[in-house]
Amino acid sequence: MPRLFTGLEIPAQTGLMLSMLRGGLRGARWIDPENYHITLRFIGDIDDRTADEVANALEKIRRAPIEICLDGLGSFGNGKPHAVWARVNPSPELKELQAEQERILQRLHLPPERRKYTPHVTVARCRTSTNEDVAKWLSERGGFEAPPFLAGRFVLFSAKASVGGGPYLVEEAYPLAA
Known part of the structure; x- marks a missing residue:
């Protein structure tokens, strides 16, 4: 039984920039750069x-390549932080690709995503980090920006059933070349 998700890959140069954010956050488990991605669904x-x-239904998607801009950092967690991430500018093209995938998956009778889509690249999972630890880490690195890149495909990833963070395998790749 595979655990699947769709996403965009991160180029090596952008991954290198993200990896330089590692460290300085007590209780964090850092994501390996080869596992950085932008989850779509x-x-x-x-x-x-x-x-x-x-896999077959996703082949019907026809979209142009999407410019991706990473600009800022943030955290997820309601009361207790559970992840820190790099913000992805939610361009209309990115939101439309994500929404199309959501519609396709619901037509296959998969349950709808309940959370609002917030495009990001997870940099670390926070095991025992406190709100104060995360706030300090964010304030020290808050001006993060990476040069834009063009996403020329989206992929269907598989993951081991675990606490997240990889390793992720590309099961199928779908070109963005409409």
């Missing part, structure tokens, strides 16, 4: 037949 644990249906 988490699918979850599904059977092989449904996985094949998902």
Whole structure:
């Protein structure tokens, strides 16, 4: 039973810049640079037949390449931080790609995503970090920006059932070349 999600890959140069953010946050488990990505839609644990249906349905998407801009840092966690991330500018093109995938997956009777889409690249998972630790880390690195890059494809990733952070495998790749 694969655990799947769709996403955009991060170029090596951008990954290097993100990796320079590592350190200085007590209680953090840093994501390895080869596992950086922008999640478009988490699918979850599904059977092989449904996985094949998902892979085939995603082939119908026809979109142009998307310019991706990383500009800023933030954290997730309601009361207790659980991740720190680099912000991805939510361009209309990126939101439209994500929304199209959401519609396709719902047509396959997969449950809808309940959270509002917030494009980001997770840099670390916060195991025992406090709000104060995260606030200090963010304030010291808050002006983060990376040069824009062009996403020429989106991918269907698989992940091991774990606490997140990889390793992630590319199962299928779909060109953005409409």
